[in-house]
Amino acid sequence: xxxxxxxxxxxxxxxxxxxxxxxxxxxxxxxxxxxxxxxxxxxxxxxxxxxxxxxxxxxxxxxxxxxxxxxxxxxxxxxxxxxxxxxxxxxxxxxxxxxxxxxxxxxxxxxxxxxxxxxxxxxxxxxxxxxxxxxxxxxxxxx
Numbered sequence: 001x002x003x004x005x006x007x008x009x010x011x012x013x014x015x016x017x018x019x020x021x022x023x024x025x026x027x028x029x030x031x032x033x034x035x036x037x038x039x040x041x042x043x044x045x046x047x048x049x050x051x052x053x054x055x056x057x058x059x060x061x062x063x064x065x066x067x068x069x070x071x072x073x074x075x076x077x078x079x080x081x082x083x084x085x086x087x088x089x090x091x092x093x094x095x096x097x098x099x100x101x102x103x104x105x106x107x108x109x110x111x112x113x114x115x116x117x118x119x120x121x122x123x124x125x126x127x128x129x130x131x132x133x134x135x136x137x138x139x140x141x142x143x
Contacts, residue, residue, distance in 0.1 A: 007100050009053055009077040010108070011035035019066035029062040030099075031055050031069065033077065054099035055079070061102060074108035 014032035022028055036050045055077065057065050069075070077100065085096040 005080040007077075007079050007081055009033055009035055009075075009079075009100065011053070011075065011077075013069050013071055013073050013075055014052065016071045017066065017069065019062045027059055027062045029057050029065050031065070033075065054097065055102055056082075056099050057102040057105075061105070065102070065105065068107060076106040076108055077102055078104040 011033040012035075014034050017029050017031035019027050019029040033053045033055055034050055035053065036048050038046055038048050040046055079100040079102040081098055082101050083096050083098040086094050
């Protein structure tokens with residue numbers, strides 16, 4: 001059986017995060033990214049829908065994120081969905097949370113240089129070189 005698990009997010013970093021080390025010595029960072037969309041209802045009123053995404057990065061990519069990510073900056077992320085469950089005693093899932101395991105990041109604010117993001121996002125995304133580091137990612141995280 002084969003499937004595709006890829007996520008692309010263009011959004012705003014919600015918090016400053018600091019990389020930390022796991023008990024096994026891997027570097028990891030967790031942060032949140034906010035995305036939004038605007039729509040017009042039947043009465044002509046504009047509304048904004050906001051979504052918050054949990055992001056996880058490992059290894060050198062976590063170190064790069066810790067060094068360059070700042071709250072309020074726009075980023076373009078590519079990753080995959082991963083759901084972790086908290087189990088009860090009878091091995092039935094009690095609850096779970098889904099996060100995006102990061103594989104690439106593009107720092108959009110570094111490329112805007114005063115341009116309007118909404119007018120130039122396609123140009124910016126096409127012209128940016130991604131940061132993609134796969135070394136030091138634990139085997140159970142790799143696809």
